[in-house]
Amino acid sequence: xxxxxxxxxxxEDNPDHAELTMKALQRGKLANRIHWVKDGEEALHYLFHxxxxxxxxxxxxxxxxxxxxRLPKVDGLEILRRVKGDDTLRTIPxxxxxxxxxxxxxxxxxxxxxxxxxxxxxxxxxxIEKIETVEIYxxxxxxxxx
Amino acid sequence: xxxxxxxxxxxxxTISRSVRIVDSGRxxxxxxxxxxxxxxxxxxxxAGAWWGARTxxxxxxxGGALLALGIACVGWFIPSWWVxxxxxxxxxxxxxxxRRIGEGDLTPSVPLRxxxxxxxxxxxxxxxxxxxxxxxxGLWQANRELEQRVDERTRELIERNRMLESLVNTIxxxxxxxxxxxxxxxxxLLEEQESLQTAESTRMxxxxxxxxxxxxxxxxxxxTLVRIGKERPEPREVDLNQLLRExxxxxxxxxxxxxxxxxxxxxxxxxxxxxxxxREVLRHLIQNAIKFRESSRELAIEISVExxxxxxxxxxxxxGIGIDPAYHGKIFDLFQRLQEIDAEGTGAGLTIVKQIIxxxxxxxxxxxxxxxxxxxxxxxxxxxxxxxxxxxEAGR
Numbered sequence: 001x002x003x004x005x006x007x008x009x010x011x012e013d014n015p016d017h018a019e020l021t022m023k024a025l026q027r028g029k030l031a032n033r034i035h036w037v038k039d040g041e042e043a044l045h046y047l048f049h050x051x052x053x054x055x056x057x058x059x060x061x062x063x064x065x066x067x068x069x070r071l072p073k074v075d076g077l078e079i080l081r082r083v084k085g086d087d088t089l090r091t092i093p094x095x096x097x098x099x100x101x102x103x104x105x106x107x108x109x110x111x112x113x114x115x116x117x118x119x120x121x122x123x124x125x126x127x128i129e130k131i132e133t134v135e136i137y138x139x140x141x142x143x144x145x146x
Numbered sequence: 147x148x149x150x151x152x153x154x155x156x157x158x159x160t161i162s163r164s165v166r167i168v169d170s171g172r173x174x175x176x177x178x179x180x181x182x183x184x185x186x187x188x189x190x191x192x193a194g195a196w197w198g199a200r201t202x203x204x205x206x207x208x209g210g211a212l213l214a215l216g217i218a219c220v221g222w223f224i225p226s227w228w229v230x231x232x233x234x235x236x237x238x239x240x241x242x243x244x245r246r247i248g249e250g251d252l253t254p255s256v257p258l259r260x261x262x263x264x265x266x267x268x269x270x271x272x273x274x275x276x277x278x279x280x281x282x283x284g285l286w287q288a289n290r291e292l293e294q295r296v297d298e299r300t301r302e303l304i305e306r307n308r309m310l311e312s313l314v315n316t317i318x319x320x321x322x323x324x325x326x327x328x329x330x331x332x333x334x335l336l337e338e339q340e341s342l343q344t345a346e347s348t349r350m351x352x353x354x355x356x357x358x359x360x361x362x363x364x365x366x367x368x369x370t371l372v373r374i375g376k377e378r379p380e381p382r383e384v385d386l387n388q389l390l391r392e393x394x395x396x397x398x399x400x401x402x403x404x405x406x407x408x409x410x411x412x413x414x415x416x417x418x419x420x421x422x423x424x425r426e427v428l429r430h431l432i433q434n435a436i437k438f439r440e441s442s443r444e445l446a447i448e449i450s451v452e453x454x455x456x457x458x459x460x461x462x463x464x465x466g467i468g469i470d471p472a473y474h475g476k477i478f479d480l481f482q483r484l485q486e487i488d489a490e491g492t493g494a495g496l497t498i499v500k501q502i503i504x505x506x507x508x509x510x511x512x513x514x515x516x517x518x519x520x521x522x523x524x525x526x527x528x529x530x531x532x533x534x535x536x537x538x539e540a541g542r
Binding site for chain 1: 315318319322323325326327329330331333334353357472473476
């Protein structure tokens, strides 16, 4: 991490939403190294260097995690719990992405240590704006411990 | 509540019996008899004293008369004291007993032994208290039964509410997710129509179509789930082999290019189920087997049926991609997909299957290893007549 580009881990099962998010991120031209995983299991493998990702070079530590809540196999809240419970991963900011704005899910996310929470709006321009805002704040404005 | 009713009737009879005793005037006659006896006793005493004094000449004429009078007085006092006691004691007892009942103490009191109608009255009041106790106990028991039933219903309702809530949550989530995608695709098509390549716009339009179909499937599954929860199943005897053949024909037509090797059970199992729902279960399971086939080998589906005493155990085995045991518990959850969104399924299929099976009194579970195929096993009741026959056969 650092000058050679910031790795961003996008955990999203919906391919359309992933495409949309990546489009928004690329428009900001900030995250030139986005890694997209399609389900919770793969996300855990990436973060903890298991399964396909045993080689640490292939799975660099991300500077930001965009995490969908509803995911196949292992859900987003469980991944959040694992990340925030791990001494080395805990400092990575995690932004939750979801289509529902149920109070319990928001509360549970923050309780588990999420850094931000985005409800995906139906209007896609709004969605792109939100993603860009998150990207600018968490990757540029906000200073992270390294 | 038959127990309470019986206790009430019994309690009522005893109360009316004690009222009858007082009403009939028998109480008055008892008192009168005792008073007459005490008067007679006094006269006998007085006459005896008079006669004794006269024969012995121990006293002068008036002295003898005085003595006789004195003895008559004493002789009258003792029986009347006894009469008074025989009436007041039970009455006091009775008063205390009634007071105790009034205060809610329904334990039976020690009965007072008295041979006449007063004894009967006390006994009647005592047993009234006892009956009231029984009545009270019956009511308490009925109340407890009722409370238990209310608890049960409440739990059912809570469970049902929880299910509906999760149904609404997941369905709204999925509908909204689809809406986000559709909006984005349509927006991109509109905004970038000048710069888009034909191939790219075709792909996007294709995707839009898929998403529309997916939304329709979501609504269909939602309606199915609501219908299953609302309508009662209508079970009857179902020839499983025939049903299986029909379902497979339907599925074959849908999955035309896939060769399916089907192994049917050798016997002629008969199940006790709602045929249209059982059809839905089998269709879902076979469609799943077709959908999650392993592309490197020819699909083989084997359906086996075991007939047990009270139920039938049916297993649908395929040689498809299999499911990691870690997710066996999750796959029956609503709209849980282990794969991404497509036009073929919403993730509600196994939830619907599980609902149907459990509603008709069966169980369902998965046996599978990743990469080696999946077996879905479910049970369902057999027709009662057949079960009885089976028991008779076993007893012979």
